[in-house]
Amino acid sequence: MARSRNPAHRLALLAAATKVIAAEGLGASTASIAREAGVSTGTLFVYFETKAALINELYVVLKSEMGRAATENLQAGAPPREQLRSMWDHWIAWAVNDPVKRHALAHLSVAEELGDDSRLAVHAAYAGIAEILERIVADGPMREVPLSFVSTLMSAIADATIDDLIANPDPSGTRSTLAFDAMWRALGG
Amino acid sequence: MARSRNPAHRLALLAAATKVIAAEGLGASTASIAREAGVSTGTLFVYFETKAALINELYVVLKSEMGRAATENLQAGAPPREQLRSMWDHWIAWAVNDPVKRHALAHLSVAEELGDDSRLAVHAAYAGIAEILERIVADGPMREVPLSFVSTLMSAIADATIDDLIANPDPSGTRSTLAFDAMWRALGG
Amino acid sequence: MARSRNPAHRLALLAAATKVIAAEGLGASTASIAREAGVSTGTLFVYFETKAALINELYVVLKSEMGRAATENLQAGAPPREQLRSMWDHWIAWAVNDPVKRHALAHLSVAEELGDDSRLAVHAAYAGIAEILERIVADGPMREVPLSFVSTLMSAIADATIDDLIANPDPSGTRSTLAFDAMWRALGG
Amino acid sequence: MARSRNPAHRLALLAAATKVIAAEGLGASTASIAREAGVSTGTLFVYFETKAALINELYVVLKSEMGRAATENLQAGAPPREQLRSMWDHWIAWAVNDPVKRHALAHLSVAEELGDDSRLAVHAAYAGIAEILERIVADGPMREVPLSFVSTLMSAIADATIDDLIANPDPSGTRSTLAFDAMWRALGG
DNA sequence: GATGAATGAGCGTTCATTCAT
DNA sequence: AATGAATGAACGCTCATTCAT
Structure with a gap:
């Protein structure tokens, strides 16, 4: 060999x-x-x-890692709000503790060369998040909207929060809590 | 110059x-x-x-145009919710009616060559929006958060909505209303 | 401008x-x-x-130049054998006097990137040669063979002669004459 | 080695x-x-x-094989014309039945990396051919020309014939016979 | 001997920018 | 001011060759 x-x-x-x-x-x-x-x-x-293959693979790796980080240590029986809060905290922590990965992922997410297969490959890591989201949204005002849109909305709010926290760190966590509450209200939870 | x-x-x-x-x-x-x-x-x-100068200038032009479009025909005395809704509608309409500009702007917003001065130059066109936002947020749960963050949050929600509407058009306006309501709740209005 | x-x-x-x-x-x-x-x-x-375009264009230029050189000063009314001999002499002279062009052409003729359009573009420059050849072959043993084959045969004999004359110069012209006579016999003229 | x-x-x-x-x-x-x-x-x-060594070695192998194929089953006592015709037939058959080898050899013959030693190494396989050729040419018009030139001429005619027969197969053998006769005349046999 | 990962010079081609016209 | 040919550094990628396993 x-x-x-x-x-x-x-x-x-x-x-x-x-x-x-x-x-x-x-x-x-x-x-x-x-x-x-x-x-x-x-x-x-x-x-x-090819370079495109590297970009796609890195996107899958980082995005999946982020999804996995968010759903870490999730309490199966806990109330939805607490589950979502746990996800939120882990998510924010992953991004804030590793701003380089977060920046890279921000670039990769808009890459011209990103294929549908890569976006698909990532879905598995977000199944847990989707499930929780579905339950939260089920009886609220957004129950008719496609879950993918709700999910995009949540990501948008989280990304905005992360960027803000990286730019102006807030170790007290106040801003993260405020943002979480805003998202919670948005979802109609 | x-x-x-x-x-x-x-x-x-x-x-x-x-x-x-x-x-x-x-x-x-x-x-x-x-x-x-x-x-x-x-x-x-x-x-x-340089090419970078073109990119920066185009960013300023498009982003400002978007801000101006949003604040068009604003009724000075109207209640805040109605003012925000007017802005929201104009904003969405501008982007959905001219997806090419929206797409270009999406690329420009993440351009490596974008300077802080360009980001600053755009602020004037968003003064009106900021003012309304400030009033809405004033007595709500987000009153302690920097306005810039609130503003970013709103943009994030709007952008997500726009991308969704371009991908899956919804002439009835239901999804836009649902998204507006979500944003309204998020702001704590 | x-x-x-x-x-x-x-x-x-x-x-x-x-x-x-x-x-x-x-x-x-x-x-x-x-x-x-x-x-x-x-x-x-x-x-x-592209490089391929350069190769194709150079092929057309050199091959046409060779064809034109061969048919230079052709005596319209002269007997076929004399016409062919004139062509032969001009052809050999062109190649022997400019061995660099001849070598380049030898490479170009077998280029992987050579297109059919280039081979076609060259034909015009060989119309005169073909005509003479046709007349010579008309009543001989090769009258049933496609003219293109006769033409290839003549080229093959000429190329062999040229390579030999470049390798071992023969200012007296004896070898060229001997080779011409061989070709003449081959054609059945 | x-x-x-x-x-x-x-x-x-x-x-x-x-x-x-x-x-x-x-x-x-x-x-x-x-x-x-x-x-x-x-x-x-x-x-x-090296790659060059492979190219050289393959050239020697194929070219020698071709020479050996041509002189197979040669009748020692037969008249020169019949001997040459046998060679011709075997030669053509080898190339037409194995066009891949013929194509490879065509590429190899013009390889930049082909050394004189390889060209020399092949000579042995052509000794038989040379001998016959020498006898045929001995009393004809090409008796003064170096045998190597006569040999090159014959190869050129054979190669042209082979390429033509691969491109436009002629199972009847008419074209092969016509070409052989042309060569025979060229040699002054 | 057999393997295939590792190497890095070299390739054809692109493109922001300059400048003679 | 307008033009577009000229420039050459930089790019993604290939490949003959080496060498640790």
């Missing part, structure tokens, strides 16, 4: 892409990503067939 | 940039923008010193 | 491509061709959309 | 190179050749020091 593919390289490339894309946007060159990862330009293309 | 001799060229270039950036994203070449405008590559640089 | 396209650049690029391709084959880089022509890499692509 | 352990790999690589070069030309990558042969990229370089 030859040297087998080194998973560390794959991870290093994804981490490097996260960092470089966060800093320079999607225009970041594959050369700079490879350099940051400590491998040669050619090696990048061993692990990702 | 100085007002150029032929304002028609300037406008043609901005219109062309809107169309081409909406279609191809920020990667659109200056050559393709000039071609679309019916002028030469050199002429583009007579009116805009 | 701006600077207009400089025909000298086009010619310089074709001449440079001839020289570099003769020396290095079709693997010659566009950069080396541009350098040899004294222009920048970008300029090459102003005059030729 | 030293006979390698596993001759099957060597043969598989040569066969794969034949196929891939016939289809894609000399630009074919060593990786694609190795894949076609069912071995790894590294293994290719165990059997052939």
Whole structure:
């Protein structure tokens, strides 16, 4: 057997892409990503067939990670509001503690080269969130609206909050609570 | 910078940039923008010193236009909810009736080359909106939050609504009303 | 008006491509061709959309030039054998006097990127040759064979002769005459 | 250089190179050749020091095979014309029955990396042909010309015929006979 | 010997910008 | 002012070759 593919390289490339894309946007060159990862330009293309493939894969990884972070430690039997609040807190924490990933993801989400399959691949990680959201919305004023729209709305509010908290940190958590309450009201919960 | 001799060229270039950036994203070449405008590559640089300058200027133009559209025909004495609803309707209408501008603006808003001065230059066009927002928020749960955050929140909800309406048109206006109500609740109005 | 396209650049690029391709084959880089022509890499692509376009155009230019050289000073009323001999002599002279063009053409003729349109574009320059050939072959043993095959045969004999004469010059012309006679016999003239 | 352990790999690589070069030309990558042969990229370089070495070796193999095919079943005592005709027939048959080898050889014959030693290595396989040719030419008009030129001439005629027969098959053999007669006349036999 | 990941020079092509006309 | 040819750095990607396993 030859040297087998080194998973560390794959991870290093994804981490490097996260960092470089966060800093320079999607225009970041594959050369700079490879350099940051400590491998040669050619090696990048061993692990990702094209730059577009790297972008798509990184999007799936980060977006899924964010979804998983949000649903961590969810109390199955807890009341919906508490469940949503837990999600909210984890979500905000993930983004605020790792603003580089959050920035990279913001760029990736609007990438021209993002394929439908990537957007689809991410859905699984958001099934838990969708379920909770569905229950909350079920008897409220938004019960007729497609869940995807409700979900987009929540994401929009969360993203706005995250950007605000990264720009002006608020360790007390007051602003996060206020924003959560606003979202809760919006959902009609 | 100085007002150029032929304002028609300037406008043609901005219109062309809107169309081409909406279609191809920020990667659109200056050559393709000039071609679309019916002028030469050199002429583009007579009116805009660099591509970044064009992007910034177009951002200011479109974003301001959107703000102005939102505050059109505002009834000075009307109750805040009605004022906000008027704004909301005008805002949504502007974007839905001109999805090309909306798409271009979506790209421009995340442009790497966007300067703080451009973001600032736009504020004037949003003074009216801010004023109304301030009054609405004044006695509600969000009274302690910086107005800029409230404003960002509203934009986020509006943008989500607009994208949804462009993707799945709803001539009845039901979804727009539902989204407005959600926003109204979020603001604590 | 701006600077207009400089025909000298086009010619310089074709001449440079001839020289570099003769020396290095079709693997010659566009950069080396541009350098040899004294222009920048970008300029090459102003005059030729792709490397393949340059290769095709150069093929048409050289092949046509060779055809035109062969039919130069043709005596309309002369006997077929003398006409063919004149063509033969001009053809051999063109190739032997400009071995660089001959070598470049040898490479170009087998280029993967050569299109049917280029092969077609060249035909006009060979109409005169074909006509003579037709008359010569008309009553001989090859009268049933497609003219294109006869033509290929003649080219093959000529090319072999040319390569031999370039490798081992023969100013006396003896070998050329011997080869012509062989071809004449082959054609059944 | 030293006979390698596993001759099957060597043969598989040569066969794969034949196929891939016939289809894609000399630009074919060593990786694609190795894949076609069912071995790894590294293994290719165990059997052939460089790509150029593989090309040279394959040229020698195919060209020699062609020469051997031509002189197969030669009747020692038969009249020269019949001997030449037998050669011609075997030669044409080899190429027409295996157009992939013929195409590969056509590419290899003009390879930049082809060395004089390879051209020389092939001569042995053509000794028989040369001998017959020499006898045929001995008393004819081409008796003063170097035999190598006569040989090149014959190859040129044969190649042209082969390409024509591959492009437009002629099972009746009429065209092959016509071409042979033309060559016979050219040689002054 | 066999493997295939790793390498990095090199490729064709693009494009923001300049400047002679 | 308007033009578009000219520029050359930069890009994504390929590939012959090496070498750790």
